[in-house]
Amino acid sequence: MVAFTAEHHDLRKLVRDFAEKEIGPYADEWEANGIFPAHELFPKMAELGLLGLEYDTAYGGQGADHLCTVILHEELGRVGPAGVAMGIGIQTDMATPSLHHFGSEELKQRYLVPAINGEAVCSVAVTEPDTGSDVTALRTRAVRDGDDWVINGAKLYITNGTQADWICLLARTADKPGYGGLSQLVVPTDTPGVRVQRKLDKLGMRSSDTAELTFTDARVPVSNTIGEVGLGFYQQMSQFQNERLALSYAAVGGMETALTRTAEYLKTRQVFGKPLIDNQHLNFTLAGLSARVDMLRHYNYAAAEAYIRGEDVNRFATVGKLEAGRLAREIAATCLQFHGAVGYMEEMWTARYFRDSPVWSIGGGADEVMLYVLSRLDGYHA
Template sequence: MVNFTAEHKAFRELVRNFAEKEIGPFADEWEAKGIFPAHELFPKLGRLGLLGVEYDEKYGGQGADHLFTVILHEELGRVGPGGVALGIGVQTDMATPSLHNFGTEELKQKYLVPAIKGEAVCSVAVTEPDVGSDVVALRTRAVRDGDDWVINGSKLYITNGAQADWICLLARTSDKPGYGSFSQIVVPTDAPGFEVHRKLDKLGMRSSDTAELTFTDVRVPVGNTIGEIGLGFYQQMSQFQNERLSLSYTAVGGMETALARTADYLKARQAFGKPLIDQQYIGFTLAELSGRLDMLRHYNYTAAEAYIRGEDVNRFATVAKLEAGRLAREIAATCLQFHGGLGYMEEMWTARYFRDSPMWSIGGGADEVMLYALSRLDGYHG
C-alpha cells in the first residue's frame, strides 16, 4: 500500500479546492468556446507551485516526490473538464520534462522558469499530418545554417498549440538512418515563419485548444537544442513515459467522479418501485467497474513508487496507459447508458464525458501502439 503522508493529503486538498473553484465552474463556458484561458489560469497554478511539482527549486519547482504528481493529475481529472486537465498536463509532464532534465542552464532560465511560474504556456510538437505514432518517419526538418537552425515542416494535433508561447519541437536534424537523426528544439512562437495554421474542431476535450502548426524558414539558435543534437528521439521517448503516466493518473480521477455521480443519480431515480441502483444488474456492473478502477489506481501507485526509486517504468507506463484508455471508454458508455435519455443530452455531464473518453486511447500513443510496445517488451513480437 502506498504511503501517503499528511503532506500528500494536504496537497490533495489544495489541488481539489483550487480545481473546484477555478476550473469546475467554468467547464461549460470553456467547452462552448473550444478553449480555456491558459494565460489566465496558469499563473494561478504557478503561484501555488502546481506547474513544477517535481522540478528543481532553483527554477521555481517544488522538488517534491512523484506521488505529488499523481495527486495533482488525479484531482484535475476528478474535477474536469477533461480538456483543461489535459492542457495542464501538457505543461507539466509533456512539454517540459526534457527541458528540465537535459536543457542548458540558459534554456532553463529563459523557458522553463516562466513555464513553471505559469507566465508562459508551452506545448510539445511531435505528430505530423501524415505521421502519427511512427516517430522515425517524421519529416519536419531543421537544417543548420551557421549558429541557427532553419526549420520547415508542419505539426498536427498539438494540444495548447494555439496558445503556446514556446514549443518543444521534435525535428529531423540529419539524414542519418535510424534514431539518431532527431533533436528536440525550443521554438518560441513569436519567431518569424511560425504560424498556427488552424485550430482544430474536435469530438471531445473541447475545452482545450488543439492546432495544426506550420514552420516556414523559422530561425532559432542552435543553442535552443535540448540536450545533445541527435538524441532527441531518445529524450522524447523518455518524455512519453511521463506523458503516459500522467494521462493514466488523470483518467483515474475522471472515472472516479463518473462512477460516483452515476451512483448518486441512480439512488435518486425511481423505476419499477425502487431506486434504479437496486436493480441487480446495475449494481453488479458498477461494482465490477469500481473494482477494475481500484486495480488501475493501485497499479498507478506502484508505478509511481518505482519511478521514485529510479527504476525503468516504461512497461508500467505502457500498461497503465492502455488500461486507462479502455476502462475510461467502458465507464463513459456505462454511465451514459444508466442515465437513459437524460445521459444522451448535451446538457448532461455524461455526454461530454462520453465524447472526451476516446482521447485516453489515442493521445500519447494509441492502444494499438501500446500493445505493440508491450508485445515487444514481453517477448511476444520480434
C-alpha cells in the first residue's frame, strides 16, 4: 500500500482547491477560445510551488518525491478541463525533465528557473508532418556553423506551441541514420526564423493550444544543447517515460470524476417512475468500470513507488498509458450513453469528455506503439 503522508494529503487539498478556484470556473470560456492563458495561470501555480515539485531547490523546485507528482496530475485531471491539465503537464513533466537532469548549469538558470517560477511557458517539439511515432525518422536538422546551430524544419501537434517562450526541440545534428544523430536543443521562440505556422483546430482538448511550428535558418548557440550532442534520442525516451506516467495519473482523476458525475445524474433522472440508477445494468456497469479505475490507480501507485526506488519503470509507464487510453474511451462513451440525449449536447460535460478522451490513446505514444514496446519487453516478438 502506497504510503501517503499528512503532507501528501495537504498537497492534494491544495491542488484540488486551486484547480476548483482557478481552472474549473473557466473551462467553458477556455474551450470556446481554444486556449487557456498560461502566462496568467502558471505564475499562480508557481506561487504554490506546483511547477517544479520534484526539481532541485537550487532552481526553485520543491525537492519533493514522485508521489507529489502523482497527486498533482490526479487532481488536475479530476477537475478538468483535460486540455488545461495536459498543457500544465507539458510544463512540469514533458518539456523540462531533460533540462533538469542533463542540462548545463547555465541552461538551467536561464530556462529552467523561469519555467519553475511561472515566468516562462515551455513546450516540447518532437513530432513532424511526416514522422509521428517513428522518432528515428525526424528530418528537422540543426547544422553547426561556428558556435551556433542553424535549424531548418517543421514540427507538428505541439501543445503550448502558440504560447511557449522556449521549446525543448529534438533535431538531427549529424548525418547518422536512425537515433544516433539526434540532439535536444533549447530554442527560444523569439529566435529569428522560428514561426508559429498555424494554430491547429482539434476535435478535443480544445482548451489547450496546439501548433505547427517552422524553423528557417534559426540560430541558437551550441551551448543550448541539452546534455551531450547525439544523445538526444535517449534523453527524449526518458522524457517520454515521465510523460506517459503523468498522462496515466491524470486520466485516473478524470475517469473518477466522470463516473461520479454520471452516478449523480442517474440518481436524479426519473424514468418509468424510478431513478435510472435503480436499473441494475446501469449500476453494475458503473461498478465494473469503477473497479477497473481503482486497479489502474493502484497500478500507478506501484509505478510511482518503483520510480522512487530508482527502478526501471518503462514497462509500468507503457502498460499504464495503454490501459488509461482504452479505459478513458470506454468510460467516456458509457457516460455519454447513460445521459441519453442531453449527454450528446455541447452544453453538457459529457460531450467535452467524449471528445477529449481519444487523445489518451494517441498523445505520448499511440496504443499501437505501446503494444509494440510491450511485445518486445515481454518477448512476444521474433
